[in-house]
Amino acid sequence: MSELRYNPLLRDWTMVASGRQTRPHLPENYCPFCPGSGKVPEHYDVYVYDNDFPALSPTPPEPDNVGSDLYQTASAYGKCEVVLYSSDHHMSLPYMPISGIRRVIDVWTERFETLSADPRHNYILIFENRGEEVGVTMPHPHGQIYAYPYVPQKLRMELDACQAHHNQCGRCLLCDMNQSEQEFGLRVVAETEHFLAYIPFFTDYPYGVFIASKEHLTALPEMGDAQKDDLADMLKRVTAGMDGMFDRSFPYMMVLHQRPSDDADVSAYYHFHIEFYPPLRDQTKLKYLASSETGAWAPCNPTAVEETAPVLREAILKAVGRSGEGARVSSDRAGAEGSARHG
Numbered sequence: 590m591s592e593l594r595y596n597p598l599l600r601d602w603t604m605v606a607s608g609r610q611t612r613p614h615l616p617e618n619y620c621p622f623c624p625g626s627g628k629v630p631e632h633y634d635v636y637v638y639d640n641d642f643p644a645l646s647p648t649p650p651e652p653d654n655v656g657s658d659l660y661q662t663a664s665a666y667g668k669c670e671v672v673l674y675s676s677d678h679h680m681s682l683p684y685m686p687i688s689g690i691r692r693v694i695d696v697w698t699e700r701f702e703t704l705s706a707d708p709r710h711n712y713i714l715i716f717e718n719r720g721e722e723v724g725v726t727m728p729h730p731h732g733q734i735y736a737y738p739y740v741p742q743k744l745r746m747e748l749d750a751c752q753a754h755h756n757q758c759g760r761c762l763l764c765d766m767n768q769s770e771q772e773f774g775l776r777v778v779a780e781t782e783h784f785l786a787y788i789p790f791f792t793d794y795p796y797g798v799f800i801a802s803k804e805h806l807t808a809l810p811e812m813g814d815a816q817k818d819d820l821a822d823m824l825k826r827v828t829a830g831m832d833g834m835f836d837r838s839f840p841y842m843m844v845l846h847q848r849p850s851d852d853a854d855v856s857a858y859y860h861f862h863i864e865f866y867p868p869l870r871d872q873t874k875l876k877y878l879a880s881s882e883t884g885a886w887a888p889c890n891p892t893a894v895e896e897t898a899p900v901l902r903e904a905i906l907k908a909v910g911r912s913g914e915g916a917r918v919s920s921d922r923a924g925a926e927g928s929a930r931h932g
Contacts, residue, residue, distance in 0.1 A: 592650070593605070595663070646668070712851070713850050752858050782815075807861055844864050845863050
């Protein structure tokens, strides 16, 4: 069964995708995303793969006959794609050359434009889940893209807040955040020509980095070559610094926040940024979302970001080489990332 169910309390949709329960855990000596599996080309740099267990589909089944005037249902129309970063099973973002990350960004851009062209797609979400701690069952480095037939609630709330700020003072909220973080300085972890990375004043994750464009842009297609190269550099710096902090593969959820793909014009007040939600609070301890955070949406950060940002900033500085090619990481650690699961 795959359908949408409307939550009248939160005025949002829940995706029901019972088929995802059958997602496999891989045997140690097999990966469907590696050349030779028969599932992917024998040679590829970046490859887009239709999700085998999609929550949204361009040909969804009719919803079950269990709805009512109060409990609405809808077809789970949309698209779920997997973006394989490299044919190399161990080549996650911290270990990729900047040119390889740039190729991933180009694919993200193309898929954003193509999926946005469907008038039934109202929001395109590009994201990556990394690590068993956030539920990853396929260790081959990859991200995902969801094309929703609605704008999910968190994005709607963010858009509304940005619009309200612009209506009140005539400025972009993210532009003001960038300026505030640059002026304060302590929470900034990395800076390039076109992007700023910081752990925001309010984040509920100890290492919840934002990467924001310095220019007022709303989505990837507005970026030129220099900006995309710079974004690739910044992604490598931040993720390599995360791995370097505790000398381990650092789990995270990474989400690109871009303009909706519906007809709304948000160009005056919305601003491209990337948000990280890393569950680690130190080398071995996880930050859990308990009752207050889940039941009341009352976030709680166990540490002040003024304490964690300098730790990540120092790790990024150690990871980044003077050559500008990003992180210096040992081949031993790069190979170890997937060796436990891939023979």
